[in-house]
Every structure is written in C-alpha cells, then in structure tokens.
Amino acid sequence: xxxxxxxxxxxxxxxxxxxxxxxxxxxxxxxxxxxxxxxxxxxxxxxxxxxxxxxxxxxxxxxxxxxxxxxxxxxxxxxxxxxxxxxxxxxxxxxxxxxxxxxxxxxxxxxxxxxxxxxxxxxxxxxxxxxxxxxxxxxxxxxxxxxxxxxxxxxxxxxxxxxxxxxxxxxxxxxxxxxxxxxxxxxxxxxxxxxxxxxxxxxxxxxxxxxxxxxxxxxxxxxxxxxxxxxxxxxxxxxxxxxxxxxxxxxxxxxxxxxxxxxxxxxxxxxxxxxxxxxxxxxxxxxxxxxxxxxxxxxxxxxxxxxxxxxxxxxxxxxxxxxxxxxxxxxxxxxxxxxxxxx
Numbered sequence: 001x002x003x004x005x006x007x008x009x010x011x012x013x014x015x016x017x018x019x020x021x022x023x024x025x026x027x028x029x030x031x032x033x034x035x036x037x038x039x040x041x042x043x044x045x046x047x048x049x050x051x052x053x054x055x056x057x058x059x060x061x062x063x064x065x066x067x068x069x070x071x072x073x074x075x076x077x078x079x080x081x082x083x084x085x086x087x088x089x090x091x092x093x094x095x096x097x098x099x100x101x102x103x104x105x106x107x108x109x110x111x112x113x114x115x116x117x118x119x120x121x122x123x124x125x126x127x128x129x130x131x132x133x134x135x136x137x138x139x140x141x142x143x144x145x146x147x148x149x150x151x152x153x154x155x156x157x158x159x160x161x162x163x164x165x166x167x168x169x170x171x172x173x174x175x176x177x178x179x180x181x182x183x184x185x186x187x188x189x190x191x192x193x194x195x196x197x198x199x200x201x202x203x204x205x206x207x208x209x210x211x212x213x214x215x216x217x218x219x220x221x222x223x224x225x226x227x228x229x230x231x232x233x234x235x236x237x238x239x240x241x242x243x244x245x246x247x248x249x250x251x252x253x254x255x256x257x258x259x260x261x262x263x264x265x266x267x268x269x270x271x272x273x274x275x276x277x278x279x280x281x282x283x284x285x286x287x288x289x290x291x292x293x294x295x296x297x298x299x300x301x302x303x304x305x306x307x308x309x310x311x312x313x314x315x316x317x318x319x320x321x322x323x324x325x326x327x328x329x330x331x332x333x334x335x336x337x338x339x340x341x342x343x
Contacts, residue, residue, distance in 0.1 A: 019061065019126050024092040026054050028065040032076040032262070033087050044198065044259035048205040052252070055206025056213040059315040060165040062206020064094075064123040069202045070195055071095040071131050073262065074144060082181050086129055086146055095146070096123040096171070097131025099195055103173065104137045105145070112178040114145055120158055120168030130171045133186075142186040145178045152176070162311075162318030192266040197273050201256050203323040204280040207316050208252045211287040211294075214312045215245045218297045237296035244290035251283035284320040291316060 023029050030036035031047050047069050055062025075086055075095055087093050096118070103116020118132040130147045151173070158168040222229045222238055229235065255276045259265055265273070291313050298309065 022061050026050050028069050029092045031069045032072045041261045043261055045256050048256040051205035052209035055209030059210040063163050063166045066202040067122045070199050071097050078184055094127050095129045095131055096121040096127035101133045101135050103134040105134045106137045112183045114173045114176045114178055116173045117170055119170035121171050122166045122168040124169045125167040144184045146182045147176055162314030200277040200280050204284050207319040208248050208287055210312055218294050237293045241290045241293035244286050248283045248286035251279050255279035
C-alpha cells in the first residue's frame with residue numbers, strides 16, 4: 001500500500017516552492033523531454049551551461065539540477081506510455097534517484113516487486129518520482145524502476161558538511177509493486193555513453209559556477225576596501241585565485257562546449273568521451289586549488305567557521321569528491337555502471 005513520505009526532521013533550508021521555481025526557470029527539468037523540446041534538440045553543452053549558471057546562484061540548486069539532468073536521461077529511455085505518466089505535460093516533474101544497483105526485485109503476476117533503497121538521492125525532498133536500479137533476484141539482470149514519491153519512505157540521512165541543502169537523503173522502496181511499464185531491463189551497451197559520463201560533466205558544471213561566483217564576490221569585496229587591496233599578500237592571492245578560476249572555467253568549457261545531442265555523444269569514440277570527463281575533473285581540481293587563495297584574498301589567514309566563503313569551500317569539496325569518485329571510480333568498482341547505456 002502506498003505510504004506518505006516521512007521525513008524525521010527538516011533536511012534543507014530551501015523552500016519547496018522556491019526550489020521548484022528556480023529549477024523550472026533554468027530549463028533543466030525540461031532536459032531530454034520530447035514533449036518539451038524546442039525547434040532544436042537538447043545538447044549536453046547547453047544543459048551544462050544552464051547548470052553552471054544555477055551553481056553560480058546556489059550550489060545546492062545546481063547540484064539538484066545536475067541530478068535531474070542525469071535522471072531525465074534515464075527516464076527518456078522508457079516507453080512512451082511511461083513518459084506520459086511520469087512527465088505530465090503540464091508539470092515540471094522532478095525525478096530523484098541513483099544509478100548504482102541498491103536492492104533486488106522479483107517478478108510476480110506480471111509486476112515487479114522491489115525491495116531497495118535509492119541513496120544519496122539529491123533533490124528527494126522536492127521529488128515527484130524516485131528512480132532506483134535493482135537486480136532481478138531470479139535472472140540477475142539489472143532493472144531500472146520508476147516509483148511515485150508516495151510509494152516510498154523518505155529517511156533523512158544526508159549529513160555531509162557540504163551541499164547540505166541538496167537533500168541527498170534515502171528513499172526506501174519497501175516491497176513496492178512496480179507495474180511492468182515502469183520497469184526497464186538494462187543490457188550491456190558498450191558502444192554508447194554510460195550515464196556516469198553525463199554525470200561527470202553535469203556535476204562539475206554547477207561547482208565551477210559556484211567558484212566563479214565566489215571569485216566575483218571576493219573581487220567586489222577587495223574593491224570596496226581600498227586598504228586591503230593595497231596589501232601585497234592580498235593582491236598575490238587574488239591574482240593567483242583568478243588564474244586558477246579562469247583555468248577551471250576554461251577546462252569546463254573544453255570538457256562540454258563541443259558536446260552535442262545524446263545521439264552525437266553516443267557516436268563519439270570512447271577515448272573522446274574519456275578526455276571530456278578527464279577535463280571536467282581537472283576543472284574541479286583547479287577550482288579547489290583556487291578556494292584557499294580566495295580565502296586569503298579576503299584578508300583572512302585561514303578558513304574560519306562563519307567565514308563568508310566557508311559554504312562554498314565545503315560545497316565544492318563534497319561535490320568534487322562525488323563527481324570524481326562516483327561517476328568514474330564507481331564505474332570501475334561497480335561494473336554494473338557499464339550497463340547504463342541504451343539497449
């Protein structure tokens with residue numbers, strides 16, 4: 001029987017309506033939706049740029065948007081009947097979920113009975129649907145399922161020091177009965193881009209945007225305090241930070257700027273996709289290198305609790321860890337991630 005979502009305590013400081021409004025306005029909730037496509041198809045470069053802008057305004061919103069862009073790619077592979085059900089034409093639907101298998105399911109009387117979790121599922125407090133990947137207990141096949149938020153139990157588990165307001169909590173699918181139309185059995189597809197590739201590109205974009213925004217704030221602060229800008233150490237720190245941020249922005253642009261539609265990315269040689277993903281990770285490394293310099297540029301000797309840049313530092317540290325480890329090393333540690341392509 002469907003259960004109402006239960007959250008033991010507030011998981012975020014963001015208002016639900018405001019989050020949905022910002023995500024909808026950015027356009028990322030429309031990504032890959034055939035009913036929302038304009039005269040030209042979506043490109044990876046366009047979505048990455050939108051995510052960069054979201055991250056510049058708010059790293060948490062950018063991160064949720066990045067997750068939505070990836071899950072929308074996965075949803076787009078379901079049959080048209082399912083797309084109409086999940087992506088209501090008059091709604092800005094948010095699907096939260098994870099790619100790695102985290103549970104099992106069995107087929108009974110034509111329906112898939114699932115017992116699993118989906119965690120950390122960023123955006124869960126605002127989600128309409130949950131996506132989970134499970135293993136068929138009988139065949140061993142990987143199966144992706146879509147479940148209405150009302151059918152899951154939400155547990156507040158996201159306690160990372162950064163991206164605190166991204167709501168990366170846990171969705172419990174406790175003996176949920178999923179109709180066949182909302183299941184998709186995954187098959188090896190080595191010739192197409194795995195979703196982990198898109199995750200690397202999309203997760204990096206808002207984090208770079210957050211660091212670019214932080215540089216702008218520091219430059220404004222230094223300009224407003226003439227005596228501080230006269231200090232040699234401040235000038236040196238700000239100059240070095242600006243160079244690192246410019247390098248990060250350039251690497252991000254190189255990683256995603258030429259990436260076209262999903263079909264075009266699938267057609268790229270695997271080595272070309274690997275190069276793009278590596279550039280995105282290098283961009284994050286340059287951004288992380290800039291952060292302590294930005295702190296010094298404010299005249300602070302070290303990062304203190306309550307420092308204006310403290311949140312950005314924590315957000316980027318947590319996001320970079322998930323971006324660098326989850327999509328790449330996870331794909332090696334969990335070979336199941338290689339089954340995420342189209343069948």
